[in-house]
Amino acid sequence: MSVHTQSSRITTAKVRQMKAQGEKITMLTSYDFTLASLVDEAGTDIILVGDSASNVVCGNAYTLPITVDEMIFLTKGVVRAAQHALVICDMPFGSYQISEEDGVRNAIRVMKESGCDAVKIEGGEEFLPTIRHIIQAGVPVCGHLGLTPQSVNQFGGYGLRAKEQAEADKLLHDAKLLDEAGCFCIVLEKIPAALAKQVTDAVSCPVIGIGAGNGTDGQVLVLHDMLGLTQGFKPKFLRLFAHLADQVKGAVSEYNNAVKESNFPSAEESY
Ligand code: KIV
Numbered sequence: 001m002s003v004h005t006q007s008s009r010i011t012t013a014k015v016r017q018m019k020a021q022g023e024k025i026t027m028l029t030s031y032d033f034t035l036a037s038l039v040d041e042a043g044t045d046i047i048l049v050g051d052s053a054s055n056v057v058c059g060n061a062y063t064l065p066i067t068v069d070e071m072i073f074l075t076k077g078v079v080r081a082a083q084h085a086l087v088i089c090d091m092p093f094g095s096y097q098i099s100e101e102d103g104v105r106n107a108i109r110v111m112k113e114s115g116c117d118a119v120k121i122e123g124g125e126e127f128l129p130t131i132r133h134i135i136q137a138g139v140p141v142c143g144h145l146g147l148t149p150q151s152v153n154q155f156g157g158y159g160l161r162a163k164e165q166a167e168a169d170k171l172l173h174d175a176k177l178l179d180e181a182g183c184f185c186i187v188l189e190k191i192p193a194a195l196a197k198q199v200t201d202a203v204s205c206p207v208i209g210i211g212a213g214n215g216t217d218g219q220v221l222v223l224h225d226m227l228g229l230t231q232g233f234k235p236k237f238l239r240l241f242a243h244l245a246d247q248v249k250g251a252v253s254e255y256n257n258a259v260k261e262s263n264f265p266s267a268e269e270s271y
Contacts, residue, residue, distance in 0.1 A: 010045055010086040012118060012140045012184035018045070018217070019206040025185075025218025027088075027208050028226070031057050031074045035223060036081035044085050046185075046208075048120065048220060049075040051090040051150070056224050063149045064093045068106055075114035088142050089116040093150040096121055096130055103130035107139045118184065122148035124174025128181055135182045143178035145171050145199075146212065147190035160211075162191045172199055179203035187220060188212040190237070211237030 018025050027046040030036035031053045039047055053074055054066035068091075075089040089110050096103030107119050118140035121131055131141050146161045155161070162168040171191065178186055185206040188196050193213020200207040200216050209216035221238065224230045228243040258264035 007117075009082055009084060009117060012086065015046065015086060015185055015206055016204075019204075025206055025208060027187075027218060027220035029053075029056075029220070029222045029224075030078050030081070033077040033081045036078040039223060040082045040085045045218070046220075047078055047082055047085045047087050049078050049087065049089045049114075049116070050120075050222065051092045052222050053090075054092075056222065056230070062152055064152075066092045068092060068095050068110065072110060072114045075110070075116050079115040086118065087116045088118045088120050089114050090120045096127065096134075100130045100133050103127075104133045104137050107134040107141075108137055111139050118142055120144055120187065122150050124170070125177055128177055131178065131183065132181050140184050141182070142208075143175070143183040143186040144189065145174055145178070145186060145191075146188045149189075158190070160190050160192070162195055168192075168195050171195065172202060175199045175203050175207075179205050185217075188216060211235065 015025060025045050027048055028039050028044050029048045029050040029052060030039050031049060036047055049071065051063040051066050051071065053071070054060045054063045057074065058066065060066070071089055071092050075087065079087050091107060091110065095106040110116065110119055119134070120142040121127060121134070122144040124143070124145055131143070135141050147155070147158060149158070152158065162171045172195070175186055183205055185208055186199075186203065187208050187210065188199060190211035193215055196207065196209050196212035197215030206217040208218040208220050210220045222230070225233060225238050226241045228240045229245050229248070231245050255264065
């Protein structure tokens with residue numbers, strides 16, 4: 001009889017422990033097996049299959065169009081790659097906003113079919129009953145506050161959030177509610193660093209920032225952005241750790257020239 005051993009991936013309990021021990025947490029997005037393998041082998045703690053796939057993979061201007069089926073398809077490849085990192089799948093727009101029942105059904109489906117370890121949900125108090133039920137059903141939830149791209153049409157753009165005191169107060173309140181509801185971590189996107197630090201100190205679960213300063217428990221970036229693959233996108237918070245767009249274009253144009261000039265394949269590259 002063959003016995004399937006448990007996954008060796010980082011658990012949500014381990015992520016919480018990292019905060020308690022003051023160990024910074026790394027999170028990066030991935031959307032396919034090949035890049036997720038590299039991200040995993042490089043020792044990343046958490047891989048997020050973000051709904052930014054809508055932009056990065058599908059070329060949409062917004063995250064809104066991507067579907068549950070598409071997120072499951074992408075996440076399956078990432079899960080096959082992840083030996084070490086915990087894998088979170090974003091719950092796409094429309095998959096949890098309609099009703100608690102619909103949200104729980106979709107969250108279970110996402111975890112069951114993709115094999116991910118947790119889901120991420122944008123929003124605070126307004127989705128608290130749904131988030132509670134999803135956690136009670138056995139699906140770990142990562143919260144997401146601040147700039148929540150699924151609400152871009154409500155915000156009117158991708159600018160800095162919670163600059164005003166009222167919005168900052170609501171964000172802190174929401175973070176405490178998500179923490180109490182049992183979210184195992186919270187992503188804070190594009191908010192003032194001082195507020196992100198205040199939230200990080202106020203909640204027991206780890207806080208992962210993107211454009212939220214250095215006072216959070218960890219950081220997340222979109223992989224294609226930090227590798228310099230995304231062209232024409234350089235917000236202040238983004239550090240380019242590589243410039244792969246230039247390298248890819250260089251390699252591809254070398255290949256094109258080699259084929260045009262009949263010097264690829266060579267005799268050694270032929271059977
Ligand atoms: O979809 C995504 O990639 C995200 C990160 C930017 C946090 O939500």
